[in-house]
Amino acid sequence: MNRGALFGVALFASLTAAACGSYSSHVEADDAALGRVVVYRNGIAYYERKAEVHEGALTLTVPQDKIDDFLKSLTVRDAVSGKPLPVSFPTQGAAQDGNVDMTVQIDEPGVHQVVLTYITESPA
Numbered sequence: 001m002n003r004g005a006l007f008g009v010a011l012f013a014s015l016t017a018a019a020c021g022s023y024s025s026h027v028e029a030d031d032a033a034l035g036r037v038v039v040y041r042n043g044i045a046y047y048e049r050k051a052e053v054h055e056g057a058l059t060l061t062v063p064q065d066k067i068d069d070f071l072k073s074l075t076v077r078d079a080v081s082g083k084p085l086p087v088s089f090p091t092q093g094a095a096q097d098g099n100v101d102m103t104v105q106i107d108e109p110g111v112h113q114v115v116l117t118y119i120t121e122s123p124a
Contacts, residue, residue, distance in 0.1 A: 045122035079113035
């Protein structure tokens with residue numbers, strides 16, 4: 001391989017890594033275990049997470065370009081009873097990395113076992 005082609009490949013790889021590395025493509029939740037995932041042919045994926053919520057709050061990191069789909073489809077249910085829980089979403093806005101930290105606040109006091117479900121674009 002000649003030097004020009006090798007340089008081109010190296011440049012493309014570094015630019016691709018830099019472009020892809022700065023933005024997350026999925027919802028992150030350190031305190032919520034990822035459960036069931038269903039990937040559909042149309043590029044959409046259904047996610048189910050389980051978490052134990054202490055002090056009434058669970059923080060999720062959502063890519064800014066996925067917030068619309070995430071909020072339209074989000075459900076928060078009690079894992080034991082299966083009943084939906086009332087929640088609120090105070091949000092600071094987008095961070096410099098293109099993600100938004102969203103805190104799901106459960107309005108009922110106590111420790112809750114919850115199941116979160118949502119739909120976003122499927123991973124590539």
